[in-house]
Amino acid sequence: MAAILAILPIFTLIVLGYVLGWRQWLTPASAGGLSWATFKLFLPCLLLTGIARAPLGDALSPLLLLVYFIPALLLFAVFSVVMHRxxxxxxxxxxxxxxxxxxxxxxxxxxxxxxxxxxxxxFALLAVHSLILFSTQSLYAALGQGAGQRLDVLNLLKTLANPIVIGLLLGLVINLSGLGLPKPLWQVLDWLARAGLPCALIVVGVGLTRYQLRTSPTIWAICIGKLAVFPVLVLTLGSVMPGLSPLALQVLVLAAAGPIGVNVLAFARPGEEQHTVGASIFLSTLLAAATLPLWMLLMG
Known part of the structure; x- marks a missing residue:
């Protein structure tokens, strides 16, 4: 029951966003404005204030990243090889x-x-999450198409140089340097940060209206790999590697068990692949409403 109560407000706001977008009570123009403010202002402030004040300590341990990204890269490799063949x-x-x-x-x-x-x-994961996986995808796309292709470093840097990453880095600099900001500035940042979570969830719901709910063996395989196999691999690796705290392992497993991030669409080829990835995002988000509470119960 506690797991359901914890996740219920999250998916309630996603459903609210979906209804607002589906009924067009939130017009495309206003939804675009809300999305811009959320990703360019509210969420960067949330990440900046959060990591600036966080007691980093063990979170900067390489072990944390290894337990998460070894399974992530393994799944990436398996699915990429199968689809390429x-x-x-x-x-x-x-x-x-x-x-x-x-x-x-x-x-x-x-x-x-x-x-x-x-x-x-x-926050420790987010600091390198996009950097590692987007770089891997870009390198794979460049090498997999043959000698006529090359890694577009400039476009990769543009993808990574977004306000969310900048907010994380600024928060990290403030934390590690011990810099103090004026109290009025902290107050403004805190006010903006409080709008981040509810607006982000509504934006997710509105964004889901762009995708069709359809299924195929490929879509189901992607969702099972993301929502089940990935967290199982993280839990298994984290359990056998000493030195990871129980709380850190819980966070890593639940992070791995989350639905597919919408940014993946930016790397999908136009046409059938975009439809497949979009449908996978939609279906994984719906399924996560049921699977995440199960993972919460499993992790205690």
Whole structure:
């Protein structure tokens, strides 16, 4: 019951956003404005204030990253190889199976369950999450298409240089340097940060109206890999590797069990692959409403 109560407000706001978008009570123009403010202002402030005040300590341990990213890269490789052999082309399916929505779903979830004690471990993941997985996808796409392709470093840097990453880095600089900000500035940042979580969840719901709920063996395989296999691998590896705290392992498993992040669509080829990835995002988000409470119960 506690697990359901913890996740219920999160998916209630997602459903609210979906209804607002579906009924067009939130017009495309206003939804675009809300999305811009959420991703460019509210969420960066939330990440900045959170990591600036967080007691980083063990969260900066390489062990934390190894336990999460070894399974992530393993799943990425397996799905990419299978799809490449099936289609003869590079795809974003491996990225979909390994890239969690750790900002829009992960932050509200960890906040509800663990407060700032758990958020610090998620912030450590977020600092390198996109960097590692997007770089891997870009490298795979460049090498997988043959000698005529090359890694577009400039576009990769543009993808990573977004306000969310900048907010994380600024918070990290403030934390590690011990810099103090004027109290009025902290107050403004805190006010903006409070709007981040509810607005982000509504934006997720509105965004789901762009995708169709359809299924196929590939879509189901992606969702099972993301929602079940990924967290199982993280739990198994984290249990056999000494030195990881129980709270850190709980955060890592739940982060791995989250639905697919919407940013994966940016790497999908137009046409059928975009439809497959979009449907996988939609279905994984719906399924996560049931699977995440199960993982919470399993992790205690």
């Amino acid at each position: 099936h289609t003869g082309q590079t795809s974003a399916v491996g990225l979909a199976a390994s890239y969690s929505n750790n900002v829009l779903i992960g932050i509200p979830l960890m906040t509800a369950l663990f407060g700032h004690d758990g958020l610090v471990y998620l």
